[in-house]
Amino acid sequence: MARKDSKQKVDSRKNAKNVEISRAAGFCDDFGGFQGGGEGIYLSGNEQAPAAKSPKSAQKPTPTPDDNAILQVYSRLPIIFEKGSGVYLYDAAGKEYLDFGAGIAVNALGYGNESFNAALKAQIDKLLHISNLYYNPPAIEAAKKLAKASGLDRVFFTNSGAEACEGALKVAKKYAYQTGIKSPQIIAMHNSFHGRTLGALSVTGNSAHQKPFKPLLSGVKFAHFNDIASVEKLITPKTCAIILETIQGEGGVTPASKEFLQALRKLCDTHNMLLILDEIQCGMGRSGSMFAYEQYGIMPDIITTAKALGCGVPVGAFVLSQKVADSSLKPGDHGSTYGGNPFVCAAVSKVFDIFNEMKLVQRVAKLTPTLTQTLQELCDSYSFLQSVRGKGFLQGVQIDPKSKIQAKDIVQLAAEQGLIILSASQNVLRFAPPLIITQEHIELMRHKLIRALDRL
Numbered sequence: 001m002a003r004k005d006s007k008q009k010v011d012s013r014k015n016a017k018n019v020e021i022s023r024a025a026g027f028c029d030d031f032g033g034f035q036g037g038g039e040g041i042y043l044s045g046n047e048q049a050p051a052a053k054s055p056k057s058a059q060k061p062t063p064t065p066d067d068n069a070i071l072q073v074y075s076r077l078p079i080i081f082e083k084g085s086g087v088y089l090y091d092a093a094g095k096e097y098l099d100f101g102a103g104i105a106v107n108a109l110g111y112g113n114e115s116f117n118a119a120l121k122a123q124i125d126k127l128l129h130i131s132n133l134y135y136n137p138p139a140i141e142a143a144k145k146l147a148k149a150s151g152l153d154r155v156f157f158t159n160s161g162a163e164a165c166e167g168a169l170k171v172a173k174k175y176a177y178q179t180g181i182k183s184p185q186i187i188a189m190h191n192s193f194h195g196r197t198l199g200a201l202s203v204t205g206n207s208a209h210q211k212p213f214k215p216l217l218s219g220v221k222f223a224h225f226n227d228i229a230s231v232e233k234l235i236t237p238k239t240c241a242i243i244l245e246t247i248q249g250e251g252g253v254t255p256a257s258k259e260f261l262q263a264l265r266k267l268c269d270t271h272n273m274l275l276i277l278d279e280i281q282c283g284m285g286r287s288g289s290m291f292a293y294e295q296y297g298i299m300p301d302i303i304t305t306a307k308a309l310g311c312g313v314p315v316g317a318f319v320l321s322q323k324v325a326d327s328s329l330k331p332g333d334h335g336s337t338y339g340g341n342p343f344v345c346a347a348v349s350k351v352f353d354i355f356n357e358m359k360l361v362q363r364v365a366k367l368t369p370t371l372t373q374t375l376q377e378l379c380d381s382y383s384f385l386q387s388v389r390g391k392g393f394l395q396g397v398q399i400d401p402k403s404k405i406q407a408k409d410i411v412q413l414a415a416e417q418g419l420i421i422l423s424a425s426q427n428v429l430r431f432a433p434p435l436i437i438t439q440e441h442i443e444l445m446r447h448k449l450i451r452a453l454d455r456l
């Protein structure tokens with residue numbers, strides 16, 4: 001597929017700066033983050049870096065959908081990942097992949113962070129689980145750190161993002177119940193994603209995801225994202241909450257506009273409705289602030305978080321203001337056997353410490369212009385890449401709907417070149433790297449992506 005002729009001011013491959021990334025000894029960058037592991041890659045602008053290393057072990061057969069016991073609800077790439085180091089993944093044959101997907105925006109610390117792993121191992125030796133009938137020190141610590149980071153007051157730890165959204169919806173319903181509202185209604189957004197459990201699915205604005213599972217929760221109405229008039233039209237005296245992602249992730253990487261979010265806050269205040277922000281994908285530093293709403297000059301009443309909260313350990317949370325906590329869930333209203341156990345909370349607590357030590361949020365803010373400019377240059381070079389949108393290290397590249405090119409085909413070609421990227425709906429390429437990447441990794445991503453795009 002040819003690049004744009006008229007706009008071919010940037011021939012990315014020819015103009016590419018020589019990139020030399022030596023990871024043999026690991027290196028420290030200006031944020032003090034260690035990028036270690038692996039052998040050196042030497043990649044110059046005119047060179048093709050080796051797509052694959054020679055297999056270190058005998059190649060294992062890739063399981064096909066039919067010959068293994070896993071329920072096939074995903075369209076998986078036929079890659080078996082065995083290990084990771086820094087921002088690189090290695091498959092069963094030893095091939096190396098630069099990871100700009102981070103396990104779908106989870107692995108903020110990349111792979112093999114030694115102090116994170118040591119904290120997990122230490123907690124395994126102390127106490128894995130005790131139930132919520134008692135307190136445990138990691139949960140107390142982790143909740144304090146999450147409350148402080150979010151500017152909210154009360155934390156309930158869950159096992160996943162969907163479950164955090166379930167909890168937030170229950171808070172909203174109980175809040176409405178306390179104020180005498182029967183059959184409360186909730187406003188959600190078209191094109192949103194909040195998870196696959198039935199409550200979370202009920203507020204997920206994607207009819208294909210919903211259709212086979214109806215009837216879902218009643219009382220949910222969908223407005224158009226970034227269209228305040230469409231929200232206003234749906235408000236009734238029974239509306240108790242508005243739920244949205246601060247940046248729609250799965251729906252195509254679309255940030256809420258400042259005017260929209262600020263107007264939603266005002267509407268919620270006027271009508272005594274709760275503003276629930278789902279920061280499961282865009283939160284925990286990915287947007288360039290710890291939580292994306294910090295960039296909007298508003299405070300939500302409830303947030304949901306997960307993914308990078310545990311950096312690979314399965315944990316989520318919903319977090320409430322004290323005011324909402326006082327008028328909603330009480331003992332007996334909600335629970336989870338595993339939720340907030342010592343093991344996952346040791347992970348959360350350590351994640352916050354490492355974020356501080358490595359100044360990860362600042363790193364994202366500093367490197368965002370490099371990432372967006374790199375993606376913009378690719379849009380300038382390839383006619384089917386239309387535009388870049390997103391915030392921080394959650395960026396989307398819109399593929400021209402008029403072209404026949406599918407994001408998933410580019411994802412596959414990129415993987416063949418040793419680059420992991422994601423797709424999102426509306427035919428968008430999604431970039432969600434670990435927050436520890438450096439400028440050199442962005443440059444290497446560009447080289448690999450160009451090689452993939454040139455094969456279209």
Ligand SMILES: Cc1ncc(COP(=O)(O)O)c(C=O)c1O
Nearest residue numbers: 160161162193194195249280281
């Ligand atoms: C914004 C958002 N909310 C909720 C979820 C659901 O999280 P989980 O898959 O952990 O249940 C996701 C997952 O991608 C998400 O991106």
